[in-house]
Amino acid sequence: MDYLPLFFKLTNQDVLLVGGGNVALRKARLLCRAGAKVTVISHRVCDELQQLLDANQGVAIIGEYHSALLDNKMLVIAATDDNELNERVHFDAVENNTPVNVVDSPKLCTFVFPAIVDRSPVVIGISSGGSAPVLARLLRARLETWIPKSYGKLASIANHFRDQVKQKFSTVNHRRVFWENVLQGQIAEKVFAGRESEAIRLIETKLTNEDPEHQVGEVYLVGGGPGDPELLTFKALRLMQQADIVLYDALVSEAVLDLCRRDADLVFVGKKRDNHAVPQEGINELLVKHAKLGKRVVRLKGGDPFIFGRGGEELETLKAHNIPFQVVPGITAASACSTFSGIPLTHRNYAQSVKFVTGQLKNRTSDLNFDELVHPNQTVVFYMGLHTLPVLSQKLIEHGKPSDTPVAIVSRGTSADQKVLTGTLKNITELQEKAQLPAPALIIVGEVVSLHENLSWFGEEVLAQNLSPVKAEQ
Numbered sequence: 001m002d003y004l005p006l007f008f009k010l011t012n013q014d015v016l017l018v019g020g021g022n023v024a025l026r027k028a029r030l031l032c033r034a035g036a037k038v039t040v041i042s043h044r045v046c047d048e049l050q051q052l053l054d055a056n057q058g059v060a061i062i063g064e065y066h067s068a069l070l071d072n073k074m075l076v077i078a079a080t081d082d083n084e085l086n087e088r089v090h091f092d093a094v095e096n097n098t099p100v101n102v103v104d105s106p107k108l109c110t111f112v113f114p115a116i117v118d119r120s121p122v123v124i125g126i127s128s129g130g131s132a133p134v135l136a137r138l139l140r141a142r143l144e145t146w147i148p149k150s151y152g153k154l155a156s157i158a159n160h161f162r163d164q165v166k167q168k169f170s171t172v173n174h175r176r177v178f179w180e181n182v183l184q185g186q187i188a189e190k191v192f193a194g195r196e197s198e199a200i201r202l203i204e205t206k207l208t209n210e211d212p213e214h215q216v217g218e219v220y221l222v223g224g225g226p227g228d229p230e231l232l233t234f235k236a237l238r239l240m241q242q243a244d245i246v247l248y249d250a251l252v253s254e255a256v257l258d259l260c261r262r263d264a265d266l267v268f269v270g271k272k273r274d275n276h277a278v279p280q281e282g283i284n285e286l287l288v289k290h291a292k293l294g295k296r297v298v299r300l301k302g303g304d305p306f307i308f309g310r311g312g313e314e315l316e317t318l319k320a321h322n323i324p325f326q327v328v329p330g331i332t333a334a335s336a337c338s339t340f341s342g343i344p345l346t347h348r349n350y351a352q353s354v355k356f357v358t359g360q361l362k363n364r365t366s367d368l369n370f371d372e373l374v375h376p377n378q379t380v381v382f383y384m385g386l387h388t389l390p391v392l393s394q395k396l397i398e399h400g401k402p403s404d405t406p407v408a409i410v411s412r413g414t415s416a417d418q419k420v421l422t423g424t425l426k427n428i429t430e431l432q433e434k435a436q437l438p439a440p441a442l443i444i445v446g447e448v449v450s451l452h453e454n455l456s457w458f459g460e461e462v463l464a465q466n467l468s469p470v471k472a473e474q
């Protein structure tokens with residue numbers, strides 16, 4: 001280990017910063033965040049730095065650096081573009097036994113600034129010892145995404161209960177188990193969701209209750225996105241990795257499912273068209289049953305749970321049984337398929353609005369208001385419309401939509417076998433009969449589809465001229 005990581009208490013401590021430009025400003029911001037009193041010495045001090053100093057009991061001295069400025073300083077930082085000056089600061093500081101950092105010159109540093117993940121009071125510093133600062137920053141970016149913003153709050157709440165927990169549990173081991181349960185799982189999730197008072201109440205119950213395991217669990221209704229696991233939200237991923245049980249739909253991809261906690265029970269409750277594995281009421285009951293057993297239940301759905309996902313109905317049942325829940329949005333098929341096929345859903349020249357519509361029709365006659373769907377300058381996106389495509393396109397034409405309106409079918413959007421077929425209202429049914437693109441597929445109707453030719457960037461193109469004629473039925 002070339003450097004020992006230490007955390008400096010800088011509150012009200014004097015620190016010298018040599019330099020008054022942008023680099024100095026960045027360092028000054030950090031120092032001020034830690035409560036230091038910063039003295040800047042420089043021939044010029046940029047306005048922003050001056051304002052920062054004014055607001056944080058700092059001072060700027062306009063003039064020449066000299067070694068006497070080091071007296072009584074806890075740290076010194078040189079952030080100038082004058083190498084000779086930087087070196088002088090270094091040697092003076094070493095002589096004076098003052099820790100010194102010269103920006104971008106590891107050799108002249110007796111301490112280095114780590115990349116910081118700040119969830120105060122929890123702070124993480126990452127250092128490559130000056131050898132690859134970019135690597136440290138990349139690592140930081142990963143941690144930033146992985147550690148919820150309100151982690152610090154969790155630490156403060158834990159601190160609040162420290163003495164009580166010590167009193168209640170006499171052994172270190174018992175305390176450790178208690179804290180592990182609190183700091184990951186339901187209570188932590190309450191804090192991350194901004195429900196601190198509920199979290200505090202749960203800790204209090206846990207501390208007084210002889211059998212804290214006898215508590216009701218929680219249901220997380222999670223949008224699993226369109227298939228590509230990289231399109232999950234951080235929150236979705238975190239909750240999936242905490243689940244005791246996952247109830248998932250047919251639309252949830254293998255790759256997404258793979259990211260659930262290894263020990264979780266995975267239960268398929270998916271619905272394929274006209275073939276319900278578990279009827280909706282059954283799913284509602286399952287959610288209630290497992291939550292009442294104290295489990296953390298993830299209800300994982302394709303796309304967004306509130307868009308053609310019946311998420312609302314499931315939550316109503318939970319509400320009726322007083323089971324706590326959280327909902328995590330997911331990227332819905334319309335967003336995913338449009339971006340991954342290079343078809344913007346709105347565009348200044350072509351469409352000022354977009355409608356998400358179900359293509360499922362009762363008894364093959366439409367309960368949709370087609371008069372509304374044929375307005376010009378609007379994009380219409382049909383979910384669940386693949387099998388009703390002939391009726392949909394015919395009805396749109398009958399209600400006045402020009403038959404040459406561009407249409408796209410995006411099949412298995414965002415997956416490795418995504419396919420896009422484009423045509424017009426008039427010929428899309430015939431093209432799809434030949435192409436036989438598989439479900440799930442989304443249908444996009446509107447002028448914006450014409451942008452696909454130019455903006456397509458992902459997956460395979462299905463070209464109309466390569467399609468063979470429809471095979472005669474055997």
Ligand code: SAH
Binds near residue numbers: 301331337382412413
């Ligand atoms: N809640 C989901 C939609 C459920 S309805 C969401 O927000 O995306 C199911 C329909 O969504 C399918 O019939 C299909 O039209 C569409 N769909 C879902 N995932 C898709 C995908 N990866 N590619 C294309 N269409 C998809």
